[in-house]
Amino acid sequence: MRLIAYLTAVVAAAAILATSERASASARSAHPGIVHNLLCIHRYEGSWHDHGWPYWGGLQMDRNFMRAYGRRFYRRWGTADHWPRWAQIEAGVRGVLARGYSPWPNTARLCGLL
Numbered sequence: 001m002r003l004i005a006y007l008t009a010v011v012a013a014a015a016i017l018a019t020s021e022r023a024s025a026s027a028r029s030a031h032p033g034i035v036h037n038l039l040c041i042h043r044y045e046g047s048w049h050d051h052g053w054p055y056w057g058g059l060q061m062d063r064n065f066m067r068a069y070g071r072r073f074y075r076r077w078g079t080a081d082h083w084p085r086w087a088q089i090e091a092g093v094r095g096v097l098a099r100g101y102s103p104w105p106n107t108a109r110l111c112g113l114l
Helices: 002-019 034-045 063-069 071-077 085-099 105-110
Strands: none
Touching (some): 034 085, 034 105
């Protein structure tokens, strides 16, 4: 069941990020909402290319998070500030499925997720 939810969210993330920076309402409604929630978190976190240590990318991932949920991307591109947006979202979806929204305690509260 988690795999289906994950795959649905990844497909939705690819569709959303392929169509525009701002996800269309129709694409967002085609998935369980994780991508939408991550885009809300991103709005409060930083630029997709944020390279400030110890957190990188639009979801402000630390090295442990990148290794755990985006290992393939970390090996290929290094830190998340060098990843495409879709890869950052995919790693974020994996993190949410494994840990919920706890990696972003402040921004998840701002988005009404905690």
